[in-house]
Amino acid sequence: MENVIDAKEYNEFLEAIRFVYGYDFTDYAESTVKRRIFHFMTGRKIEDINTLGKILLREEAVFEEFVKELSVTVTEMFRDPLFYKSIREKVIKRLATYPFIRVWIAGCATGEEVYSIAILLKEEGLLERSIIYATDINPASLESAKQGVYALSAMKIYTSNYQLAGGKREFSEYYRAKYDSALFDASLKQNVVFSSHNLAMDKSFNEFHLILCRNVLMYFNQRLQDRVLELFYDSLCPFGFLGLGDKESLLFSNKKDQFEETDRKQKIYIKTK
Template sequence: MITSAELQELLTSIRNNYGYDFTEYAEASAARRVQHYMRTNRVNSIQELSKSLLTDENAFAQFVLEFTVNVTEMFRDPTFYKSLRENVLKHLATYPVIKIWIAGCSTGEEVYSTAILLKEEGLLDRSVIYATDINQRALQTAKDGIYRMDLMKAYTSNYQKAGGKNSFSDYYTAKYDSAMVDKSLKQNVVFSIHNLAVDSSFNEFQLILCRNVLIYFNQKLQNRVINLFYDSLSPFGFLALGSKESLLFSDKQKEFTDIDKREKIYRKKIKPATKT
């Protein structure tokens, strides 16, 4: 076990040395991830870990990979994607250009799930998806768009439950034990490094998806990120969070309208103009 003080000292040292700020991550989650890294890499003490990470950039790169990667799959939580199709895309269709930010895109499964929805609704050609993550290796996997073939059965089931209109196999090519996503799903995607803990807004979006990421942050960082998303949304833009996340403790809670409470889809309100 590592103490709270030891954990904060390690995360502060990482921030000062590399600029990666994990100090506002939820403590219990951060501690579990650090301890998991120590077990799998046979590191015996927090002191040994600190020395390794601060003197060996390769070890630190591996640490970031294991510390930040999130479990994901295509069309995870199918009812969410069904709601997105039915309640959000019809509004996005009114824009000449649709800009979407998938924050914390991990290895890309959510990116391609969203691209498939847009394609089936005839919106992909005039959409730009900005897919960002702090984890460079996960981001490279997302760019490659190559996944294990043995996962496709579960992904196909998710797709069908999400109201898929075609055969899921239309969207990938099987090669040996891998499945490569169709090139058409990549054409309008921009992959980029972005750290939600410290980086600022970089565009205006009609839809932001950040699902199952905020659960790893403490309340202070969650609030910062929600404010970042609010500032990044266009008038009446949509925000989608994960099933265990909400706006409940955010100071922007009253600035959003519930579109689907169960699926955590919200729409930005517009403040009335003040009279002069």
């Protein structure tokens, strides 16, 4: 499928997007980007990447749809519940020692992870003195995250995840059902700041006690992974925690010696240097 897009045309396409819109996809995993470009072209019956480029540079609304296609992630509340259980058991105790807690959820997508962490902090009595920065490259995803409305049909699996993650209440207490949707309690997002942030280009904007960036680095090449991990290192306070996805690791990072494993299996690290 990648053979459909010529290498020279592909590079020129990405450079044009970076020049006009400031979005840099050049260090994203090439196979993933090409696959999603092809999917976008197929769905809109666009025959070649040059035609696609002209449309995107001319029509900003279509470009927003394109960004959504490129940055789509599969997510759910309390996804990989044992990760959240480990946060509850191995990270929360140290976070509780701070008078004020700053959490950054980088690549928050449509917000399921944001509400998961908010619920966890609430149950541990820490939400009121926490601020959660939820960032993503995709404006449409951020808007969905702000709304906090999810399919009611997903609540069964979310409830199961929550219970396996060590949830202390009835999960249904956190949302109310309306038609086919579940609207999550507004109190969960009172201390959340939703904001656009491009991991490929933007800099650190605060110092954090916990950074979660799960199942995002896997879409980047090694160079961009190194850049992002450098960004996270610079953004963490001493002995701050970093949580990655189950297919991600610090193993090949030049920052690996600055972290120690808090939970090897769940990919939770603490900054030690």
